Amino acid sequence: MKDKTTALTSFMKQRKMGLNDFIQRLATNSYACKHPEVQSILTLSPPQDPELLNANPSPPPSPSQQINLGPSSNPSAKPNDFHFLKVIGKGSFGKVLLARHRADDQFYAVKVLQKKAILKKKEEKHIMSERNVLLKNVKHPFLVGLHYSFQTTDKLYFILDYINGGELFYHLQRERCFLEPRARFYAAEIASALGYLHSLNIVYRDLKPENILLDSQGHIILTDFGLCKENIEPNGTTSTFCGTPEYLAPEVLHKQPYDRTVDWWCLGAVLYEMLYGLPPFYSRNTAEMYDNILNKPLQLKPNISNAARHLLEGLLQKDRTKRLGCTDDFLEIKVHVFFSPINWDDLNAKKITPPFNPNVTGPNDLRHFDPEFTDEPVPSSIGCSPDSALATASIKDGSEAFVGFSYAPSMDSYL
Numbered sequence: 001m002k003d004k005t006t007a008l009t010s011f012m013k014q015r016k017m018g019l020n021d022f023i024q025r026l027a028t029n030s031y032a033c034k035h036p037e038v039q040s041i042l043t044l045s046p047p048q049d050p051e052l053l054n055a056n057p058s059p060p061p062s063p064s065q066q067i068n069l070g071p072s073s074n075p076s077a078k079p080n081d082f083h084f085l086k087v088i089g090k091g092s093f094g095k096v097l098l099a100r101h102r103a104d105d106q107f108y109a110v111k112v113l114q115k116k117a118i119l120k121k122k123e124e125k126h127i128m129s130e131r132n133v134l135l136k137n138v139k140h141p142f143l144v145g146l147h148y149s150f151q152t153t154d155k156l157y158f159i160l161d162y163i164n165g166g167e168l169f170y171h172l173q174r175e176r177c178f179l180e181p182r183a184r185f186y187a188a189e190i191a192s193a194l195g196y197l198h199s200l201n202i203v204y205r206d207l208k209p210e211n212i213l214l215d216s217q218g219h220i221i222l223t224d225f226g227l228c229k230e231n232i233e234p235n236g237t238t239s240t241f242c243g244t245p246e247y248l249a250p251e252v253l254h255k256q257p258y259d260r261t262v263d264w265w266c267l268g269a270v271l272y273e274m275l276y277g278l279p280p281f282y283s284r285n286t287a288e289m290y291d292n293i294l295n296k297p298l299q300l301k302p303n304i305s306n307a308a309r310h311l312l313e314g315l316l317q318k319d320r321t322k323r324l325g326c327t328d329d330f331l332e333i334k335v336h337v338f339f340s341p342i343n344w345d346d347l348n349a350k351k352i353t354p355p356f357n358p359n360v361t362g363p364n365d366l367r368h369f370d371p372e373f374t375d376e377p378v379p380s381s382i383g384c385s386p387d388s389a390l391a392t393a394s395i396k397d398g399s400e401a402f403v404g405f406s407y408a409p410s411m412d413s414y415l
Contacts, residue, residue, distance in 0.1 A: 077150040079157065079382060082110060087376045088369050094155070097378065098162060098363070107363040108147065111158040112382060115151075141350055142193040144213070144223040163221045165214030165358035166368025168270075172209055176277045180308060181341075182355040183274040186212070187267065188342045189220035194263045195330025203259070207266035208244045209273065214368075218354030245286055246279040250294050250318045264325035264333065268315025275304055280316055294318070307338040 082099040089096035094113040101108065147159040168186065172178070178186070190212060197204055204222070213221040249265035272280045281292035298316050300309050314324030314336070325332050334344060346352050358368055366374050 072146055072148045074148040074150050077148065077157070077159075079152065082108070084110070084378050084382050085364075086366060086369075087373045087378055088366070089373055095382075096160075097382065098366070100363075107162045109160045109162045111160060113156040113158075115154050115156060140193060140196045141348060142189045142220045142222055143196070144221050160223075161221070162363060163213045163215050163223070164360050164363065164365060164368060165216055165218060167210050168212040168214065168220075168274075169209035170368060170370065171214070171356070172274065172277070178274045180275065180305060183271060183308075184338065184341065185352065185355050186220055186274065187271045188339055188344075188347055190222065190270065191267060191330065191333045191339075192344070192348055193220065193222045194267065195333070198260050198263070198329050204263050204266075206244060206247075207263060207270060208247050209270060212270070214354075214356075214358055216358060216360050217350075218357045219350055245289065246282060248290075248293060249320070251320050253290055253294055259320065259326075260329060261320045261323045261326050264315050264323055265317075265320075267333075268312055271308075272312055272316065275308065275312075276301065280312075305338075307336075307340075311336050311338040 081103065082101055084097045084099045086098045087095055088098050088109065094111065094117070096109055096111050099108050099110045100106070144163065145161045147161075149156065149158050151157065190207070194204055194207070207222075211223055213223055215221050247266045247269045249262045252262060269279050280298060281289055281296055283289040283292060298313060300312060304312075311324070317323040320326060324336070333339070343352070360368070
């Protein structure tokens with residue numbers, strides 16, 4: 001069922017990209033643009049990605065356009081430092097590209113975000129949260145690392161670890177479900193990463209197989225911190241409605257205040273999906289799925305161990321005040337009988353051999369990335385900005401929105 005849904009989604013994305021390509025060709029033909037019917041099409045079409053339409057050099061941002069990127073800022077870095085090789089991901093505000101640094105030949109994942117798009121959707125706070133969380137990830141083996149960041153007039157660039165073992169979602173789709181030892185290993189590494197974030201008073205809020213990557217050896221790497229919520233004390237709550245439908249906790253759906261136990265619900269949902277092939281309470285009808293999450297009792301087929309059953313019942317407890325993790329957070333998960341085979345010190349030191357090796361031959365091996373991304377041509381103007389007074393003005397008008405972006409934790413909080 002999920003395969004069919006995924007295939008349909010992929011098909012629709014490809015169709016949409018085909019239309020975009022057609023409009024971009026129209027937009028770059030000065031003769032065609034003068035035709036009244038073409039003008040009407042362009043007026044109705046969505047705003048085009050300036051990366052694809054412009055080939056003008058991207059100037060450095062003026063003081064009014066600067067965003068304080070904190071201690072990771074590298075003001076001497078520029079897009080031309082990199083040879084951009086492949087698109088490996090896309091999001092609401094830009095792309096993630098595989099890039100090789102021209103000076104040292106090192107490979108990185110470069111996340112390129114459009115300032116204008118962020119401002120238009122009023123998502124500055126989420127981008128700032130991602131920025132802040134990346135700054136704090138310097139100490140944990142299962143969280144993606146940020147090397148440095150820089151900016152041009154219209155874009156932010158995050159230089160991240162390049163992880164090419166594929167999304168957990170990709171591997172789960174191919175194999176349908178995992179045997180319990182493999183699911184336990186992944187769940188343990190995910191729980192360790194969540195426990196670390198919680199120790200920094202950060203709630204992750206968007207755990208799902210698409211945000212869980214495997215590195216080249218097969219270890220978990222958690223990525224995409226755009227929905228993280230900072231400064232949530234052990235007993236603190238928040239109430240923003242966000243997340244991914246299949247993995248939303250009941251209290252989020254009820255629009256009630258929720259706490260860090262929302263992450264343990266999501267861990268339960270991901271573990272359930274690893275063992276059974278679909279998220280718990282899943283339905284193709286979203287309204288029905290929400291009703292299932294809120295009201296339907298958890299049903300577990302008998303093909304899992306009693307320990308796994310007990311853990312899922314604890315994590316997928318609809319009442320967050322009774323959920324596993326509500327009292328002692330990660331410690332409750334660590335000591336659960338399901339994880340008794342795990343030596344947590346060895347796990348965090350990556351001394352446990354992963355149950356699956358992606359067998360990538362090197363950085364250029366993209367076999368575990370979705371062809372929907374890798375087949376897309378890399379924009380030749382990835383480091384360029386729109387040559388438009390209107391665009392520049394809109395960025396200037398919104399520059400104050402990024403003032404809080406300069407927040408960075410003190411060095412003490414890294415330790």
